[in-house]
Amino acid sequence: MPDAKQGTKQETMHVNLKVKRYDPADSGGKTWWQEYEVDIHPDSTVLDALIEVREQNDGTLAMRCACRASICGSCGMKVNGSAKLVCKTRAIDVSPNGEQMTIEPMGNQHVVKDLVVSLDTFFAQIKRVEPFLQPDHVPAQGEYIASNASMENLLTSMNCIMCGCCVSDCTVLEVDSNFIGPAALAKAWRFTEDPRDGKRDERLKMLNDEDGGMWDCTRCMKCVDVCPKGVAPMDRIMELREAAIQAGNTNTPGYHHTESFYNSVKKNGRLDETRLAIDSAGWTNLPRLLDLAPIGIAAMRKGKLPPLFPHKAEDHKKVKDLYESVEGESK
Amino acid sequence: MKYAFYPGCVARGGAPELYDSALAVMERLGIEHVELTKAACTGAGVLQEKNLKMGDILNVRTFAMAEQMGLPIMVLCSTCQGVMAQANHRVKKDPEYLAEVNKHLAAEGLEYKGTTSVKHLLWALIEDIGLDKLKETFTRELTGMNMAPFYGCYMVRPTDALEFKANPTRETSLEDLIEAVGGTVTDFAGKTACCGFPILFINQANSMKMVANHTGTAKDLGADAMVTPCPLCHLNLDGYQPKARKQVRGDKADLPVIHVPQLIGLAMGMSEKALGLQKHIVSTKEIVRMAEALPTRI
Ligand code: SF4
Ligand code: SF4
Numbered sequence: 001m002p003d004a005k006q007g008t009k010q011e012t013m014h015v016n017l018k019v020k021r022y023d024p025a026d027s028g029g030k031t032w033w034q035e036y037e038v039d040i041h042p043d044s045t046v047l048d049a050l051i052e053v054r055e056q057n058d059g060t061l062a063m064r065c066a067c068r069a070s071i072c073g074s075c076g077m078k079v080n081g082s083a084k085l086v087c088k089t090r091a092i093d094v095s096p097n098g099e100q101m102t103i104e105p106m107g108n109q110h111v112v113k114d115l116v117v118s119l120d121t122f123f124a125q126i127k128r129v130e131p132f133l134q135p136d137h138v139p140a141q142g143e144y145i146a147s148n149a150s151m152e153n154l155l156t157s158m159n160c161i162m163c164g165c166c167v168s169d170c171t172v173l174e175v176d177s178n179f180i181g182p183a184a185l186a187k188a189w190r191f192t193e194d195p196r197d198g199k200r201d202e203r204l205k206m207l208n209d210e211d212g213g214m215w216d217c218t219r220c221m222k223c224v225d226v227c228p229k230g231v232a233p234m235d236r237i238m239e240l241r242e243a244a245i246q247a248g249n250t251n252t253p254g255y256h257h258t259e260s261f262y263n264s265v266k267k268n269g270r271l272d273e274t275r276l277a278i279d280s281a282g283w284t285n286l287p288r289l290l291d292l293a294p295i296g297i298a299a300m301r302k303g304k305l306p307p308l309f310p311h312k313a314e315d316h317k318k319v320k321d322l323y324e325s326v327e328g329e330s331k
Numbered sequence: 332m333k334y335a336f337y338p339g340c341v342a343r344g345g346a347p348e349l350y351d352s353a354l355a356v357m358e359r360l361g362i363e364h365v366e367l368t369k370a371a372c373t374g375a376g377v378l379q380e381k382n383l384k385m386g387d388i389l390n391v392r393t394f395a396m397a398e399q400m401g402l403p404i405m406v407l408c409s410t411c412q413g414v415m416a417q418a419n420h421r422v423k424k425d426p427e428y429l430a431e432v433n434k435h436l437a438a439e440g441l442e443y444k445g446t447t448s449v450k451h452l453l454w455a456l457i458e459d460i461g462l463d464k465l466k467e468t469f470t471r472e473l474t475g476m477n478m479a480p481f482y483g484c485y486m487v488r489p490t491d492a493l494e495f496k497a498n499p500t501r502e503t504s505l506e507d508l509i510e511a512v513g514g515t516v517t518d519f520a521g522k523t524a525c526c527g528f529p530i531l532f533i534n535q536a537n538s539m540k541m542v543a544n545h546t547g548t549a550k551d552l553g554a555d556a557m558v559t560p561c562p563l564c565h566l567n568l569d570g571y572q573p574k575a576r577k578q579v580r581g582d583k584a585d586l587p588v589i590h591v592p593q594l595i596g597l598a599m600g601m602s603e604k605a606l607g608l609q610k611h612i613v614s615t616k617e618i619v620r621m622a623e624a625l626p627t628r629i
C-alpha cells in the first residue's frame with residue numbers, strides 16, 4: 001500500500017512498529033503483538049505513524065487521539081516502555097536509526113481495546129481528593145480574591161491535562177491499586193495551596209491518614225520523568241508531606257522516618273541505620289519491631305549489622321552547627 | 332586518575348562488602364583516592380523532604396571540600412549519585428542560591444565555586460578509565476553467566492541533573508559493564524524501576540511486592556545474579572528477598588544480588604572473601620562456583 005505513494009514524497013522516513021493488540025471480543029480477550037511498517041515524513045510524530053497504519057494498513061487498530069497538539073490528553077501510550085503523549089513525540093527522536101519501536105497501552109489502567117485504556121481508574125483516583133474548591137466563607141461582596149502570586153504558584157499542577165501518563169508508570173500503583181496515585185496527589189496539592197480553599201487542614205489530614213495516601217509514594221521520580229506538562233507530581237507530593245508535618249500530622253511511620261533521618265544526620269553527620277529502622281517502626285510498635293528482628297539477626301550472622309553505636313563523620317560537630325545556623329534562620 | 336572518595340554511609344555500615352570490594356578493584360586499577368572523612372550524609376532525599384535547603388548545604392559543603400583538593404568526587408551509591416547531582420544542578424543554575432548556601436559554609440572557611448563533578452564508580456570506569464583499559468585487568472571472561480541489571484531510581488532519573496545528554500553512555504552503563512566482563516545481559520522491564528527501599532518501613536507489603544517481582548522476574552528470565560550500583564537497592568533486594576519471595580510468590584530466595592565492584596572483581600579473578608561475597612543474605616555460592624570454573628588467563 002505505501003508503494004502507491006512512493007515518488008510523491010521527496011523525504012520519507014521508514015518506521016517499524018511493534019504494537020500490542022488486545023481484542024476483548026476474541027474468546028474472552030486475546031492479547032498479541034503485531035508488526036507494521038509505514039513511511040512517513042521525517043517530521044512526523046509517533047501518532048502520525050499510528051494513524052498512517054490505521055488508514056493504510058489496518059483499520060481495526062484502536063487508538064484514541066483528538067487535538068494532536070498535546071492539549072486534550074487523550075493519546076497517552078507506552079513507547080518503548082515509558083508513557084508518552086504520542087502526538088508530542090517525534091518518531092525520529094524515538095528511533096533515530098530506524099530501530100523498531102514498541103507501542104503498548106498505558107499501564108495501571110484497564111485496557112478497553114488495543115491502545116485505548118478506560119478512564120475509570122484515573123478519575124476514581126481524582127475524585128478521592130474532592131477536586132473542587134471548598135471555601136469556608138462567602139465574601140461580603142464581589143468575588144473571592146486571590147493574589148497573582150498565589151495563582152502562579154498553582155501553575156505547575158494546573159497544567160495537568162489528565163492524560164494518565166504518570167499513573168501509567170507509577171511504580172507503587174504497579175503493586176498496589178489502592179494508592180491514590182501521582183495525578184490525584186498533584187491535584188490535591190493544588191487545593192491545599194489555594195488561598196480560597198477552606199479545607200486545607202482536613203485535606204492534609206485525610207491524605208496523611210488514609211491508606212494509599214501521600215506517604216505511600218516511593219519517590220521513584222517516574223511520574224516526574226514521564227509527565228508531558230511539567231507538573232512534576234512527586235515534587236508536589238513532597239510539598240504535601242512537608243505541609244502535613246507542619247500542620248501537626250505526626251502519627252505516620254513516614255513522619256518518624258523523615259524526622260529520625262534528619263536528626264541522625266544532625267547528631268552524627270551520618271545515618272544511623274539501626275535507629276532509623278526502630279524509629280520508623282515506632283518504639284512502642286512491638287509487632288513491627290519483631291518483624292524487623294529476624295532480618296537483623298540474619299544480617300548479624302553474616303557479620304553486617306550496622307554498629308550499635310552510630311558511626312560518626314569526623315566533623316559531626318560542624319554539621320550540627322550548620323543545622324543550627326539553618327534552623328535559626330527559618331525562625 | 333585520582334578522586335575525592337565518598338563511599339557513603341551504607342558502604343560504611345550495612346554493606347561493608349561494597350566498600351572492601353570497591354577498594355580492591357580500585358587498587359588493581361591504580362586509581363588513587365582520598366577519602367572525604369569529614370563529609371556528611373547526602374540526606375538521601377529523605378532529609379530533603381523536611382528541609383531541602385539543609386540538604387543542599389550539606390552537599391555543597393562536600394563539593395567545596397573536593398574543590399579545594401582539586402579532585403572530582405567518586406561515589407559508590409546510586410542514591411548518593413542522584414542526590415548530589417540534583418544538589419549540584421540546583422546551585423549551578425542559580426548563582427544567587429549558591430551564594431546563599433555559601434554563606435552558611437563561611438564559618439568553616441569553605442566556599443563552593445561550582446566546579447566539582449560527582450561520578451559513580453560505574454561511570455568513572457566507563458568515562459575516565461574506559462572499558463578497554465578495564466578489560467586488560469581481567470583474568471577471566473564470565474562467559475555464560477546471565478546478569479540482570481538493576482540501576483536504582485537515582486541513577487536514571489531525573490536525566491537533566493544526571494547529565495545524560497552530555498554523557499550518553501550513562502543510559503546503558505550497567506549493560507555495557509556486564510558485556511565487558513563477558514557476561515550475558517538478562518534484560519527485564521524492572522531494571523529502571525524502584526526497589527521499594529524508601530517505603531520499607533512505611534508500607535512494607537508494597538516494598539516486599541517490588542522485591543519479589545524484580546528478583547522473581549529476573550530469575551524466571553534465566554538470570555544467575557542481579558547487579559546493582561546501589562547499596563540501598565542491595566539492602567532491600569538481597570536482605571529482604573527471603574521474606575519477600577515467601578510472602579509474595581511462595582517460593583525461595585534464589586537470586587544473588589551483587590555490587591558493581593564485586594562483578595568486576597570476579598572478572599579480575601579475586602576471591603570470594605576478598606569481595607565479601609560470603610556476607611550476602613542470598614547465597615552467592617553458585618555464581619562463585621560458576622566463575623571459578625571458567626578458564627583463567629594471566
Ligand atoms: S514518585 Fe511516587 S507517585 Fe511518582 S511515580 Fe514514583 S511512586 Fe508514583
Ligand atoms: S500530572 Fe502530568 S502525566 Fe499526570 S495526568 Fe497530569 S499531565 Fe498527565
Ligand code: SF4
Nearest residue numbers: 339340341373375411
Ligand atoms: S545517601 Fe545513603 S549511602 Fe549516601 S550518604 Fe546518605 S545514607 Fe549514606
Ligand code: SF4
Nearest residue numbers: 483484526528563564
Ligand atoms: S531503587 Fe530504591 S534504593 Fe535504589 S536508588 Fe531507587 S529508591 Fe534508592
Ligand code: FES
Nearest residue numbers: 068070073075087
Ligand atoms: S492527541 Fe491530544 S494530547 Fe495527544
